[in-house]
Amino acid sequence: MAPAKEKEEEKTVKAIKSMAEYIENEIAKAIGNELPCQLGSVLRIASQYFSNWGIKIDERELKGLERYSIEAYKNEWENVDADVYTAIHEAVIDSNLGDGNHQLNTEIAKFASEIIADKICRMEKIVMADIGAGTGDTSGSILAEIKTRLGVEALKKIEIYFVEPADESNIQIKNLMKKTYPEVNYQRVMATDYANLQMLKKNTFDLVVSNAVFHHHS
Structure with a gap:
């Protein structure tokens, strides 16, 4: 890439990072310096919205x-702890x-258990993916219904891939499966970026769960 083009790219990236800092600072002014949970990065906003700024x-x-957006995504989840999930729960209420x-x-x-019940009698195992698994609550609800x-x-015929980038969430998933569902085989995919999701090959899963959750105040 030509030097002039590199400088232009750096200028664009700098502008976006500056905008991210500006937005975060404005929110901090409105609600105080200690935010109740970590903000998402403006670098993850769809590019078609950049023109608005x-x-x-x-x-x-x-x-x-x-590469900057991927870095921002990873940094967002690096320090996630139980307080984030508490804040989400309180926001819903x-x-x-x-x-x-x-x-x-x-x-x-209820819906997933009906699908599994229909398949499990004629299959050796059911392979399920929980994408954006959080602390494993969705899969936990499905397993409870199956049980x-x-x-x-x-349960012994079910295998689950938990796709979740947050370390804290994966610790809670591990505890959930070990204590409550030791019969179930599971794997943790500790990233949700494209490169890692490519490891999940086509036709690997019988059921994919990606349950939407409430995150914000209305």
Whole structure:
């Protein structure tokens, strides 16, 4: 890449990083210096929205920004702890949505267990992926429903891939599976970027769960 082009790319990246800092500072002014949970990076916002801030980038510059967006994503999850999940739970309640995540997981569990019940009698094993697994609550709800409907023996035929980048979440997933569902084989994929998701080959899974969760105040 020509020196002039490199300087232009650096200028664009600097502008976006500066905008990210500006947004975070403005929020901090409004609600105090101690934010209740970690903010997502503006670098992860879809590129078509950059023009709203007067930032224009071409395809070549966009590729150059990719490494920065991946870095921002990883940094966002590096220091996630239990307080983040507490803040999410409180935000749902404050928004008058009740225990929204639990309700979602309950409905997903009913639906998923019907699919598994239909397949499990004629298959040696059921392979499931939980993408964006968090602390494993969605899969935990599904396994609880399977155990109730089909018994412990059915759990032995289930294998789960937990796709989740946060270290704290993976610790909680490990504890959940070890203490509550020791019969179930599972693997943890501790990243959700494209390179790591490529390891999950086509036709590997019988069921993929990617349950939406409530994150923010309405």
